[in-house]
Amino acid sequence: MTINNIWVFAQASGGAATTGTLELLTKARSLSSKVTAFVGGDASAIAASLGEYGATKVYATGDLAGKLPGVALSAAMKSVIDSGDTPDVIMFPQNYEGRDTMARLSVKLNRTVLTNNIDIADSADGVVATTPIFGGNVLVATAFSGQGPHLVSFRPKSFAAEPAGASSPEVVAVVVPDLGKQGGAKVVAVHTEQSSGPKLDEAAVVVSGGRGLGEAGNYSLIEDLAKILKGAPGASRAIVDAGWVPYSYQVGQTGKVVKPSVYIAAGISGATQHMVGMKGSKNIIAINKDKEAPIFGIADLGIVGDVHKVLPKLIEALKSRS
Amino acid sequence: MNIVVCVKQIPDPASPGALDATTHALKRDGKLILDESDAYGVEMALQLVATAGSGEVYVVSMAPNGETSGMRTALAMGAVKGLLVSDPALAGSDALTTAKVLAAAVNKLGGADLIIAGTESSDGYTGTVPEQIAECLGLPSVTFAKKVKVEGSVLKVDRQSESGYDEVECTLPAVISVTAGVVEPRYPSFKGIMDAKKKPLDVVTAGDLAVTPTGWAAAGQKIVSVTQAEARKAGQVIEDDGEAFGKIVAFLENLKLI
Structure with a gap:
């Protein structure tokens, strides 16, 4: 199949887009000319950076007000899809929020998920994702069958983040629908563990x-x-x-x-x-x-x-x- | 307070895994054991019910060949009853179908105040099933719980985050996934093991739960190739004679890191 429309689950940390987000955007723009970053939060500080790495459009939900991202963002994504913007592929990071959002969305859309991947290709077999198993000694390539959106998540550092040049993507506000009983969990306090020195996943x-x-x-x-x-x-x-x-x-x-x-x-x-x-x-x-x-x-x-x-x-x- | 724990029975991780030559699925034809990461959920459930002073712990599982040995371990720890879904038509099910089946199994048991699962299995580690179960049941969920308590009808969870943890409060009923190390799973006692053999453990099919199995054909995914990754080779291995630290210094020096 041809990927015409691809979404990336985008995250920010400390006012900047996360490295993982930029990695996924870099890969996404090699697969499709239409790349949308879906931000669970406020995108004003990171839109330019998302554009620089390949996003041509940004959806942003604004502050989640203590709602857990999985249930809120899957509902927001579903509402955008229902309104007519249907991506062929949605790329998620293999982390807490990516996993939860993808899982909830898979039920809402009745679509399978492929997780823990390190690569994706648009091939004669369709959209194919590669997963390492048995400690990385064996690589399994799996093709999605049936209709998109295909939901796929990637391990950190699967792709190198490379800027494509400055651009200003269109930013579109998305409203998180009423979550009803499913929205019954609220974050009441946030604790950050302090560490000195370089970050573990960035240190030489x-x-x-x-x-x-x-x-x-x-x-x-x-x-x-x-x-x-x-x-x-x-x-x-x-x-x-x-x-x-x-x-x-x-x-x-x-x-x-x-x-x-x-x-x-x-x-x-x-x-x-x-x-x-x-x-x-x-x-x-x-x-x-x-x-x-x-x-x-x-x-x-x-x-x-x-x-x-x-x-x-x-x-x-x-x-x-x- | 009644709690249902979703458990997976997996091939012993101590023996090397293998893929079926035709289906490329993980071979599960040998004896299956309780996934260690689910022992934490069982223990957590037993402790929460003990603290609440009333209620029971049930376990649900989906496995081929009517396999129950892992579930018996959970019963030996103290769960009172089990429901296994075993159906050849479920072979090749993806995580979404698994979640639909387990959600239906929870309903078959009459629902629960709390449903507990591990964060991911040790053999397939898709890692989406707990949240998918919550969505199937229309319930709130708190994933990656590292500390859990219940006060009245409110669940209080310390939820792991990238930078630390979040305190989350949630109304019951709800679904949680618990991380390894959240509690210390008990070893089943001899009496527990003997009692477990007599505890009720029903085996049902997908049809009994009114779930349409998708199996291989309609899982929405198909394995197209399995290849060996380029292996990393072992380098020099030396026995420490008291001076081996010098080799490390030289190695780092060579890389111009010191």
């Missing part, structure tokens, strides 16, 4: 710790090493679930996807769900006492050893150089 160096650290107190070794290397500290799901560090530190399928120049995995065995989040790193260094640990299968430099011995010596050596 990421140092992550896992269960092999033994106890929560030893995580300071990870933070120290990250600081010396001007990197960001990360974590495996095991120690996030154990409550050693906040969820925002988690690298993996259900956490952040990172692609730094160097990824240092300390005391991480390399569960599939972790490796999915970091195997795109340019260089991987692993330290683990179990020489059979799967992480060594993808590491450029593997040290079979005790993190409690290797890390302090490494930190000391790096400190003495600076």
Whole structure:
């Protein structure tokens, strides 16, 4: 099929369009000349940036006033579609709000969803999305059949964000319809976890710790090493679930996807769900006492050893150089 | 307060997964176990009912071949009854059909004050089913709950966000999805395991629930190819002799990072 009309679920953070949004817009404009960014919130501060990356039109709902985005934005999208603007494809980011909105919309439109993708193509088979499975060792290409809108979500960093040149897209206000009983959930307070240093998914160096650290107190070794290397500290799901560090530190399928120049995995065995989040790193260094640990299968430099011995010596050596 | 927990029975994640050569679906012909990420939902339900002082916990699942071993684990933990939807016509169902089936199963049990699911399964991880169930049932939902309590008819949830968490309040009935680590799932006791064998566990078909199965043909998606990704190769692996840190220093130096 030919994609004539494509929508991108667009998000802002701190007054700017998120990197994930710009990645999806960059891909969208290679598939269609008509690209619409759908913003759940106020678009005035980000419209120019959305245009620069490919949006030719922007829908904006304005402030959601505490409504959860999934139920509100799916209803808003449905009302626009009902009024006659039917996209062939809607691209969502694989994150909380993208997932919820796509899920609700799939029921409203009675359309299937394809999630966790890393690529999309308009081919002889139709619209085809590519999903990595088994820890990224196998790629499955799946074609949508039947009528659009085709609902598809993408993992972070699936595409590189590249500006196309300045443009001023038309901004159209969209009213969120009355949600009735389904709108019964309200955000009453927002808590932001503070972190210093570079952001985990943007840092050139990421140092992550896992269960092999033994106890929560030893995580300071990870933070120290990250600081010396001007990197960001990360974590495996095991120690996030154990409550050693906040969820925002988690690298993996259900956490952040990172692609730094160097990824240092300390005391991480390399569960599939972790490796999915970091195997795109340019260089991987692993330290683990179990020489059979799967992480060594993808590491450029593997040290079979005790993190409690290797890390302090490494930190000391790096400190003495600076 | 009555709670229905949606659980998935999956191939043991400890054994390597494989795809069926014809359908490209994940093979599920061996023994299935309770998805670990659903054990959190079962535990959460048991704790909420205990706190409320009254009510029961039910489990619903959809699985091939009348498979119930994972559901029995949930019953052994303390759920009182189960409803399994098993129907060859449901093979190849997408997440949307799964949600329609589970929503119908919840209704078959007479509804609930709260419906709990995991955020995503450990085998397919589409991650949309809980929110789709809420939409099918016409209910509000709070996904990615990391802390849950009920005060009267109001649900209070700490919901994970990109930058921290949001406090969300929601009227009941509602659907929530809970993250791993939200509670510590109990191990079934010996008595619990024995009792679970006698607890009611009904098996019904899609037709019994008046859901039209779409199966392979009408799932709206078709796998067109399965290929091996370019594998990342292992590099140098050395045993630490007390001086291995020097290799890391040299590696970083070589990349001009230090």
